[in-house]
Amino acid sequence: MEFNKPRGTRDFLFEDMEERKYVENTIRSVVENYGFKEIKTPIFEDLELFTTKSGEGIKEEIYHFQDKGGRDLALRPELTASVSRLYNNNLQKAAKPLKMYYFGSCFRYERPQAGRFRQFWQFGIEVIGGTPVYNEAEIIAMANEALTKVGIKNYEVAIGHLGIIKGVLNHLNVNPEDTTRIIASIDKEDYELLEKILDECSISQEYKEIINKIISVNGTRSDLESLKDVVKDIEDSYEAVCQLSETLEVIEAFGFEDYNVKLSIARGLDYYTGIVFEIYVPDLGAEKQITGGGTYNLTALFDSEEVESTGFAFGFDRIMEAYHRQNIETPTSDSQKVLVVPVKKDFKIDAIKVAQTLRANNIITDIDLKGKKLKKNLSYANNNNINNVIMIGQSEVEENNVTLKDMDSGEQVTISLSEAIEKLSN
Known part of the structure; x- marks a missing residue:
């Protein structure tokens, strides 16, 4: 009988592993140089960990099962929830900020296609506690340095702040469910749907124009500064613009200036509270996003104190795809x-x-x-x-x-x- 690998998985041969180890070790070297330490979590967790974070609908997208003791378990579909669970179990009393990184495989039950697999790898960064502005600036600068040292070219770093649009919606007393719908439509860039939801929420033309001006910002730090006049009477939004401006100033102090201010980034997840950012490699086409992250409060979902965290995860397989499409050569080892x-x-x-x-x-x-x-x-x-x-x-x-x-x-x-x-x- 001949056995083949399961659908949506891959075998990596000698040359594949040499390349993957080189890229992994390059990223490791950069993040450890910034003072981050490695953690490991189990490949499977309680199913409820992921349904608590993402809702019952996540069951359709993941591998879940009952073990011989009747416990509901799931192969991890991502690692952020596992890291938060690890923090709650082990590190709540540890000195902050906690700077950690992880690298491991994740599993999603979805239709395999170009750039999407049922088993894939994430290289992630988390900072728990500390000062968000400095955490945000450091990890964005660090992500840029890691990609530069790997050799990836022509990538784009887009930075936004969810607090700006959420400030407007709070000002208008939009309920949480409709806020989630609005954020999701912005995240998908479905502006027809956005217009429909704004109408359903009885948003006036004046505030529709403010919302459209916010999500239309796609440029430089000066474009962000010009937004201050637009939201000057909306306290939360104005404060978020100032926070983002301060973060950009700190990012530039880290030596990174080639970013794009893009306020239509929404990430589509309720737990993000502030800065959000994404990195794209246009050479990858429809699957161009290789990382995304920001500042969020996830620990509160698990009955612990609220601690703001900042993090992101590289889609490691997409980095490798960019590595191949850009014909990057793995340096020859100088080891004898x-x-x-x-x-x-x-x-x-x-x-x-x-x-x-x-x-x-x-x-x-x-x-x-x-x-x-x-x-x-x-x-x-x-x-x-x-x-x-x-x-x-x-x-x-x-x-x-x-x-x-x-x-x-x-x-x-x-x-x-x-x-x-x-x-x-x-």
């Missing part, structure tokens, strides 16, 4: 790699001892124990980016030496193992 070759089967034990000594000195070492011809071993080394070959034969064993061949230069020398280790280590 060695293939140990016993020239006859009589010297396999000696070759094993040499290989183990090299490995004990943190030198990446492969060994031929099959007994291939020397020519085939040299070809194997070339094809697998192994830059050194050590040959063990009669004379090497008798004289306690090794013959070291540099595959790049072709230079070959017979020296002691300790000299070879020194040469390879340098």
Whole structure:
């Protein structure tokens, strides 16, 4: 019987994993350089964790099941809820801010298509507590630095603030259900639906124009400043404009200025309370968004104190798709790699001892124990980016030496193992 991988999943071969590890480690290096520490959460959680956050409708989109004890569980569809649960269980009394990151697979039961899989990976960042303005600026600047170091080109960083539009709706006493509908229509850029809902809510033409002016802002920091006159009589909205302006000033202090102020970003989720941002790679077409996030209050959903958090998650698979579409080359590792070759089967034990000594000195070492011809071993080394070959034969064993061949230069020398280790280590 032949088995195939489940629909919506993928196998990653050697070259795939080299690329994915390089991108993952590059992002890790950047976020750890900003003082973030890694956490891990279970791949499955109580189903109620996700229905509490996203509503009962989420069941149609996720893998959920009962275990042998009758407990309702689900494979995690994303990681934000799990991080909030981890905080509630373990870190409520920890000093703030808490700066953490995570990397792991998530699962959604949806129709597989280009850029969408049933198993996918997220690389996420969370800051719990602290000062939102500085948290927001830091993580946006950090996201930009991570993408730059990975080598992604021509991406766009769009920044908005949900408090501006919500301030208007609060000012007009729009009820929470209609506020959610309005925000969702803006998020989907369905402006016909938006007009219909505003009419249903009896929003006057004056305030319709204010709302349209807000969501039409799509430009620079000066475009944001010009909005102050529009919302000057709406206290919450005016305050949100000022907060966003302050955040942009701090972002620029981090050395990042190539952003776009886009106030139609709504993220479509009720728990966002302030800054929201998204990053797009137009080369990816319809699936161009590679990350989204902002400031929110999710911990309150789980019967704990209200603590504002700021975070985002990279769609790791979409970053990899951009990596391939933009033909980015993974840098060649400068680590020395060695293939140990016993020239006859009589010297396999000696070759094993040499290989183990090299490995004990943190030198990446492969060994031929099959007994291939020397020519085939040299070809194997070339094809697998192994830059050194050590040959063990009669004379090497008798004289306690090794013959070291540099595959790049072709230079070959017979020296002691300790000299070879020194040469390879340098």
